[in-house]
Amino acid sequence: MSFSAGMLNNVPCHSCPLRAKGPFKDYADRDIRFLDELKKDHVAFEAGRDIVMAGDTDPPLYTLFSGWAFRYKLLPDGRRQILNFLLPGDPIGFQGHMFEASPHSVQTLTDVEVCSFHRSKIWELFRSHPELAFDLTWLTAREECFVDDNLLTAGRRSALEAVGALLIHLYKRADALGMHRNGGVEFPLTQNHIADALGLSLVHTNKSLRKLSKIGMHEIKNGTLTFMNGRAMEKLAQIFDDPVAARPLL
Amino acid sequence: MSFSAGMLNNVPCHSCPLRAKGPFKDYADRDIRFLDELKKDHVAFEAGRDIVMAGDTDPPLYTLFSGWAFRYKLLPDGRRQILNFLLPGDPIGFQGHMFEASPHSVQTLTDVEVCSFHRSKIWELFRSHPELAFDLTWLTAREECFVDDNLLTAGRRSALEAVGALLIHLYKRADALGMHRNGGVEFPLTQNHIADALGLSLVHTNKSLRKLSKIGMHEIKNGTLTFMNGRAMEKLAQIFDDPVAARPLL
DNA sequence: CGACTTGTTGAGCCCATTCAATGCTAGTGG
DNA sequence: CCACTAGCATTGAATGGGCTCAACAAGTCG
Numbered sequence: 075m076s077f078s079a080g081m082l083n084n085v086p087c088h089s090c091p092l093r094a095k096g097p098f099k100d101y102a103d104r105d106i107r108f109l110d111e112l113k114k115d116h117v118a119f120e121a122g123r124d125i126v127m128a129g130d131t132d133p134p135l136y137t138l139f140s141g142w143a144f145r146y147k148l149l150p151d152g153r154r155q156i157l158n159f160l161l162p163g164d165p166i167g168f169q170g171h172m173f174e175a176s177p178h179s180v181q182t183l184t185d186v187e188v189c190s191f192h193r194s195k196i197w198e199l200f201r202s203h204p205e206l207a208f209d210l211t212w213l214t215a216r217e218e219c220f221v222d223d224n225l226l227t228a229g230r231r232s233a234l235e236a237v238g239a240l241l242i243h244l245y246k247r248a249d250a251l252g253m254h255r256n257g258g259v260e261f262p263l264t265q266n267h268i269a270d271a272l273g274l275s276l277v278h279t280n281k282s283l284r285k286l287s288k289i290g291m292h293e294i295k296n297g298t299l300t301f302m303n304g305r306a307m308e309k310l311a312q313i314f315d316d317p318v319a320a321r322p323l324l
Numbered sequence: 325m326s327f328s329a330g331m332l333n334n335v336p337c338h339s340c341p342l343r344a345k346g347p348f349k350d351y352a353d354r355d356i357r358f359l360d361e362l363k364k365d366h367v368a369f370e371a372g373r374d375i376v377m378a379g380d381t382d383p384p385l386y387t388l389f390s391g392w393a394f395r396y397k398l399l400p401d402g403r404r405q406i407l408n409f410l411l412p413g414d415p416i417g418f419q420g421h422m423f424e425a426s427p428h429s430v431q432t433l434t435d436v437e438v439c440s441f442h443r444s445k446i447w448e449l450f451r452s453h454p455e456l457a458f459d460l461t462w463l464t465a466r467e468e469c470f471v472d473d474n475l476l477t478a479g480r481r482s483a484l485e486a487v488g489a490l491l492i493h494l495y496k497r498a499d500a501l502g503m504h505r506n507g508g509v510e511f512p513l514t515q516n517h518i519a520d521a522l523g524l525s526l527v528h529t530n531k532s533l534r535k536l537s538k539i540g541m542h543e544i545k546n547g548t549l550t551f552m553n554g555r556a557m558e559k560l561a562q563i564f565d566d567p568v569a570a571r572p573l574l
Numbered sequence: 575c576g577a578c579t580t581g582t583t584g585a586g587c588c589c590a591t592t593c594a595a596t597g598c599t600a601g602t603g604g
Numbered sequence: 605c606c607a608c609t610a611g612c613a614t615t616g617a618a619t620g621g622g623c624t625c626a627a628c629a630a631g632t633c634g
Contacts, residue, residue, distance in 0.1 A: 150562055150564065151562070153480040153481075155476040157475055157476075168465070169468065172462050172465045173466075173469075197458070200454040200457055200458045200461075201454045204450040204454070208457075210461060211422070211460060211464060212422050214461060214465055215418070215419050216422075218419065218467065218468040219427050221471045222397065222471060224475060225407055225474060225475045225478060228478055229520075229522070230403040230404070230405045231399070233590070264612065265613070273480055277591075277614090281590090281614085281615085284613095312399050314400065482621080514580065515581065524623095525624075527583090527625095528622050528623070531583085534581095534583090
């Protein structure tokens, strides 16, 4: 395996900048101290790199510290389906730890930093830190929520609705984490990622995006996404509200 | 609310017939005793009934004891997407308990019996029965696996592949639970359920099913599904293997 | 018996796909 | 500075998979 993951200076959990971000929960000192024990390293990966491969046995246990990533699956002939997108605070690789092999792959979308944890101590977490264990379950359930929504989108929304719904979903999540950029939010996806998340062809995804921006719904430029008319977009995309996406992490 | 749920004689967990089924785990006496405490009732619902509605706050906590059910979501105009199917041993309503409201509905496919649990004691489960808590997380992760797979199917498989993949998936799960019926397994889905699980139209689903059975892949008759050529079906459906489906519960 | 659910089949259309070509931007190396 | 490459976005044209509409068969139930 090539060496492209760089070590960084380890950020202790008790002073993690993510804790200050809006939706994070306040833990007891005891829990935070345990997290620090659990934490092994602070690692960086460049954009476009697979950090977990489907089939890996005992893949590493990470938490996304900064940057974007996504989970995906492949068919034997190469067709790709993106399952959901990962933002700072999201766990990586826990599913693979629960089964004999990871059922999916994880790839970085941007340069990222991840916190790596000692796999062997997960059981201890359940035994002596029930609050953390509960939250781990909560995070797993939350991720399932996102996949459920994406399945509804891919299965039952038209291409135009689907593209709109995905943009809104990602906007809300990035917004809740404060990933702003002059009027909009950071948006590192290519049209190929959008197509593979929605089960559409690249060409049709492009045409749908153009149509949406042409009727003044949104704009994507220089890696930032801005909504000109968010309410109209929600209506077009057949969305009521998505409280889970807006309040991401405990 | 109409009264159509019937009370049955309460089956204590320590003598639950599901424990004898292949893939179930052996728990410590202490854990089983706690489960018995946790268990409130044993309830029956008839086929085609919603037992959890999207938006319900604090929905009941169930475990499917016998029969089939499914989780689904609706768009405002009525389009339905089935997320995954529930078989005996599967938990129901835990996601709704984790958020302020249930993000999806659950409907019975057959007459079912469910075990209902005291919601208020879930936290105690995490605090004093880490093994059970871990397994609850495991079950949540396993369900996500199924949804991931279904998303891959709906998004990237052709109609013919998709129908084949769904039939195989359900066959494996029912088989692992011993739900046999003269050469095949119990299969209570209508073509409408298949269509809504795969994001296809009813008509096209029918034509795909007919094509598959016409080329000798399978047969569905009197509520039982039989494969005439399982290996060929797996190849056609672009499936390698699905270890998670075959080994369902712990 | 009529009402209803489920499955089946044909006809025609359209949304989304594939194929193909082009422009744009950034990076690389001479 | 320019030639060359590579990745991404864009657009048109033609095809087709899956859609809607419509009608009908068969079984079940009150």
